[in-house]
Amino acid sequence: MKHNAIDGSDEMNPRSCIVTKTETDKDNLIRFVEAPDGMVIPDLKGNLPGRGVWVLSNKKTVALAVEKKLFAKGFKKQVQTDASLPELTGRLIREKALRTLGMAKKAGVIVSGFSKVNNSVRSGKAVMLFHAKDAADDGKRKLASATAYVDHMGGDKIDVFTIWTIDEMSQVLGINNAVHVVAVYGGATKNLMACVKQMQAYELG
The missing domain is CATH 3.30.1330.30 (Ribosomal protein L30/S12)
Structure with missing residues (x-):
């Protein structure tokens, strides 16, 4: 049975960027989650349910994650990423x-x-x-x-x-x-x- 709660593993493991592999404090990273429709979205508050992956908090790195399809590797499954994700994240x-x-x-x-x-x-x-x-x-x-x-x-x-x-x-x-x-x-x-x-x-x- 699935529970509508944040996966605790995010909080237990060291946080590293899926693009650069840099380990750093979460204040320097943005958490991304998979929405119910399979689309990758930013979780700026860090409290959305489900598994999360982390990317350094800058537009170029988020763009690389989209371009190189690294979100799929981070989530270990096929996910949908919109080309406008870097701009959406910046606006939010x-x-x-x-x-x-x-x-x-x-x-x-x-x-x-x-x-x-x-x-x-x-x-x-x-x-x-x-x-x-x-x-x-x-x-x-x-x-x-x-x-x-x-x-x-x-x-x-x-x-x-x-x-x-x-x-x-x-x-x-x-x-x-x-x-x-x-x-x-x-x-x-x-x-x-x-x-x-x-x-x-x-x-x-």
């Missing part, structure tokens, strides 16, 4: 990171509004600084001066990202004109950082 990772930004707002670690953002940076409270892709250069220059001041004073490094548009950030944060926002110290910020780093690694890899 991007959506996950953006949702995590919204969750960070609900957790109270997101600051918006130029003056408040500037103060958070200069006071050393900011951990992550987000500029919208379509933000004006003047605002980015002023905040670059603020981060330089923190660095000069020996403060902790502030990671700066330009990955979403004003509309994308405004919608997920439920505010108007989210041009610059920061994430301050907190548990939700750690999760946000991990998701954003995964997104960057996937798109740049």
Whole structure:
């Protein structure tokens, strides 16, 4: 009888990429499972039922897994893989990171509004600084001066990202004109950082 639960063997064995054979922490990998229709799909939360295989978290490696039909070897059976799997995976990772930004707002670690953002940076409270892709250069220059001041004073490094548009950030944060926002110290910020780093690694890899 089949049980609708995750195969425990995934958690017991060392995780290695089916393409490169590299053994690494699961944070550097993406888990893929076989859907009921036989199609290979990404399992970003790592909790979908069934046997899972792991691929390094970058687009080129996922594309190689599809091209060389390595998912069939990993699952030890014939499975279906769509040529668009690398793009689908990237889109889901991007959506996950953006949702995590919204969750960070609900957790109270997101600051918006130029003056408040500037103060958070200069006071050393900011951990992550987000500029919208379509933000004006003047605002980015002023905040670059603020981060330089923190660095000069020996403060902790502030990671700066330009990955979403004003509309994308405004919608997920439920505010108007989210041009610059920061994430301050907190548990939700750690999760946000991990998701954003995964997104960057996937798109740049």
